[in-house]
Amino acid sequence: MATDFQRRKISGIFGAMDADRDGLLTESDFRALTSRWLALRGTDTSTPEGERLAAIMMGWWGTLDDAAGNGGRVSLDEVLRVVDELPKMPGAVTGTADAMFEAVDENGDGAISAAEYHQMIEAWSGTGTSTDEVFAHLDLDGDGSLSREEFARHWFEFWAGDDPAAPGSWVFGRV
Template identity: 25%
Template sequence: MNQTAAQQLVFAMLDADGDGIVSREEYLARTTNVARAMGLDQDDPAVVTARTLGERAWESMDADGDGRLAFDQYAAWAGAEAFDTVCAPVLGALFDLADTDHDGALGLAEFTALRTALNNPAANAEAAFTALDADGDGRVGRDDYIASIRAHVTGDGSPMGSALYSAARAERLPA
């Protein structure tokens, strides 16, 4: 899958209401949704950290400051550098919210709760977990999780990314 197609799939997942625009509220709701799914209070220090990183990421993406992100803006911003400096810390913080036993890895239930809170269908999350759990130990490590998403959004290919952002979102892709 090329980088544009991969970005379209991610954008469609970020666009929770399917209107072709990712709003500030949609993007920032990701932390609230994960915290709620994991039973965490909004004032939990890990939730505050994830929210702060999410706000920084939004400010980086929304270059014109209008609170709305169209696909062309997202595509111009997204790439390896943005992922490494902005996205990876946010994704890591969200992963940490789902890591209920704080061991640096997620089991299937934690992974599915995380990804469904981030607007992926449960079936996609389970398929992605299976694709990422290469050794079959029933656990997905933080570094492997982030590396797999990076590979997807930069167009390098990722079985986990392909499963997460599959055809279930294809009808909502930006034109």
């Protein structure tokens, strides 16, 4: 059962993904999320980059929908039930981390810069947000970027963890 902390952090990201604010995640919510990503990148699905980005985002929807098992409508409680199972499935979580890393690493240099991270947060939230403090908290080695390994660790801590002090708890901003 999800703790209060898990419910708070997942509720925040759930709310950002629920584009129509109906309390359920649907394919159309993920299409809206995908559109935000594409718009921030200044591209669309007619380009190879846009097509790849859309495939990553919509693939995440397919995975969530399958895991929730509710036929195209996913409630917050269903997401939390999936989250309860994630510590037992580290490979699945790091697999989504790899896909998200690819989506966020816009220039393909193998690292997520502060600017790329900022763009990710704006795409997820749909609003302008200061990310300097959060990025500094996530950049464990202080090199100015997040490596694939750092990102995967943080992604796992966010989705499968329950430690408010873990840097990964800040992946989508301060909870």
